[in-house]
Amino acid sequence: MTGSAAMTGSAAMAGSAAMGEPPTPGQTIGPFFGYALPYPGDRQLVPAGSPAAVLLHGRVLDGAGAPVPDALLEIGQADPSGALTGRAGSLCRDGHTFTGWGRSATDRAGEYRFSTVLPGPAVPGRPPFLAMVVFARGLLDRLFTRVYLPGYEQQWPADPLLASLPAERRATLIATADATGLAFDVRLQGAGETVFLDFGGQAPPAG
Amino acid sequence: MTELASQAQISAEIAAHAADWAADTGRNGEPISAPRLDYPPYRSSILRHPSHRLQPVDPEAAELLAPVFGVADLDPADADLTAQHAGEPIGERIVLAGRVLDASGRPVAGQLVEIWQANAAGRYRHQRDQHPAPIDANFTGAGRCLTGPDGSYRFLTIKPGPYPWLNHHNAWRPAHVHFSLFGTAFTQRLITQMYFPGDPLMPFDPICQSILDPAVRQRLVASYDHELTEPQRHTGYRWDVVLGSTGFEPAAQR
Numbered sequence: 001m002t003g004s005a006a007m008t009g010s011a012a013m014a015g016s017a018a019m020g021e022p023p024t025p026g027q028t029i030g031p032f033f034g035y036a037l038p039y040p041g042d043r044q045l046v047p048a049g050s051p052a053a054v055l056l057h058g059r060v061l062d063g064a065g066a067p068v069p070d071a072l073l074e075i076g077q078a079d080p081s082g083a084l085t086g087r088a089g090s091l092c093r094d095g096h097t098f099t100g101w102g103r104s105a106t107d108r109a110g111e112y113r114f115s116t117v118l119p120g121p122a123v124p125g126r127p128p129f130l131a132m133v134v135f136a137r138g139l140l141d142r143l144f145t146r147v148y149l150p151g152y153e154q155q156w157p158a159d160p161l162l163a164s165l166p167a168e169r170r171a172t173l174i175a176t177a178d179a180t181g182l183a184f185d186v187r188l189q190g191a192g193e194t195v196f197l198d199f200g201g202q203a204p205p206a207g
Numbered sequence: 208m209t210e211l212a213s214q215a216q217i218s219a220e221i222a223a224h225a226a227d228w229a230a231d232t233g234r235n236g237e238p239i240s241a242p243r244l245d246y247p248p249y250r251s252s253i254l255r256h257p258s259h260r261l262q263p264v265d266p267e268a269a270e271l272l273a274p275v276f277g278v279a280d281l282d283p284a285d286a287d288l289t290a291q292h293a294g295e296p297i298g299e300r301i302v303l304a305g306r307v308l309d310a311s312g313r314p315v316a317g318q319l320v321e322i323w324q325a326n327a328a329g330r331y332r333h334q335r336d337q338h339p340a341p342i343d344a345n346f347t348g349a350g351r352c353l354t355g356p357d358g359s360y361r362f363l364t365i366k367p368g369p370y371p372w373l374n375h376h377n378a379w380r381p382a383h384v385h386f387s388l389f390g391t392a393f394t395q396r397l398i399t400q401m402y403f404p405g406d407p408l409m410p411f412d413p414i415c416q417s418i419l420d421p422a423v424r425q426r427l428v429a430s431y432d433h434e435l436t437e438p439q440r441h442t443g444y445r446w447d448v449v450l451g452s453t454g455f456e457p458a459a460q461r
Contacts, residue, residue, distance in 0.1 A: 022240045023310060023451040024426050025418045027400040028249075030385065032331040036323030036349035037387065063254035076269040076393045084269060088277030091319075101274035122268030131269040131393045138251030140242040140417045142396060143261075144270075161264045169259075188255050198261035199270070199394040200452040 026141035055181030063189030067110020071136035082120030127152035248413035266454035296346035298327025298365035314358025329368030392453035
């Protein structure tokens with residue numbers, strides 16, 4: 001099935017494989033994951049309070065601006081040097097190994113928090129970011145986004161995603177520095193809606 | 208509080224979305240391999256779906272890697288949901304097994320699979336589940352394992368019951384097991400629900416009907432597999448998972 005290149009722009013249409021089967025569809029995480037997916041240390045990519053630790057935090061908000069208390073976020077990122085180490089140990093953290101991956105459910109106020117480090121640029125000349133995936137009750141499939149670090153404005157034109165967005169949409173992807181670290185809200189809908197990403201089916205066919 | 212819609216109203220909305228989908232000639236016959244995010248029959252989706260189109264972008268940096276999980280991350284006993292307490296849980300013991308594959312059909316080896324589910328009576332071990340069905344002191348309903356070299360996973364558990372919810376009047380979820388899956392790239396992350404063959408509640412359920420293509424929807428339904436069934440022990444269900452794009456495939460394969 002190679003006809004999908006004609007249909008651009010929607011993750012819903014992506015995924016036809018030339019060799020295998022089309023991908024298994026997603027479904028909402030539902031309301032009852034709280035006893036199953038969170039685990040001790042899930043949000044601590046580095047121990048809170050360790051020298052380079054920063055708090056990445058924010059709220060998940062719905063289209064009415066109300067907090068979403070039953071969302072789950074995961075992040076993946078490079079270390080401060082920009083290296084993607086891909087080490088095991090995220091479920092059973094030893095306090096020393098940087099795995100580059102973490103998970104945080106939102107609390108009753110819709111707030112999430114990660115203790116992590118600022119990623120360096122994994123692609124030289126492009127602004128560093130953390131990859132983020134969002135799940136929630138009421139959200140029928142996962143959403144991907146990126147958390148770009150504040151600063152680096154001079155590198156935005158070199159970033160294919162940031163360069164493709166009007167300023168007010170681009171602003172939804174830039175974290176802000178605050179007293180405790182980095183603040184980044186996820187707005188699922190409406191004013192200031194976060195830019196969510198489509199990784200599949202968008203590229204024109206090679207050649 | 209607004210009055211809950213009837214099942215007839217929800218079923219009419221489901222049918223209208225299905226008819227719109229079937230009439231959409233712009234699809235060129237391609238399957239839509241994802242649920243529709245803007246799907247009002249699932250009332251909770253109304254304020255929780257993005258109104259902008261998803262922004263096309265090529266994955267890079269951390270998006271090209273998935274988290275790595277090792278044998279030290281898990282206890283092998285986590286895959287047996289019937290052995291997490293002093294006694295045996297109530298219900299129909301089942302094995303759930305299958306393979307996790309990438310979009311090219313290659314196995315995803317050594318990767319984490321997480322599941323969670325209601326007990327045999329349809330009750331979750333979650334404080335927000337107030338459905339008046341019994342909690343089973345011998346069943347938590349959460350498990351995890353790593354896939355084998357061939358992408359295989361296997362859980363021993365109890366067949367979950369259907370349960371009521373408040374989407375509309377007399378709303379019932381078909382029996383299901385939640386699955387959380389990872390591939391080799393961040394972009395393959397998948398959380399979904401596995402259903403059981405022949406469940407009469409599926410046509411009434413706006414969550415599973417949000418996948419508009421019936422053939423795609425069917426991909427969430429496990430098969431009964433007598434090869435997995437063991438005498439005097441348990442019945443068996445098989446369900447394979449195919450993950451989406453890693454960003455490494457040639458464009459024509461995405």
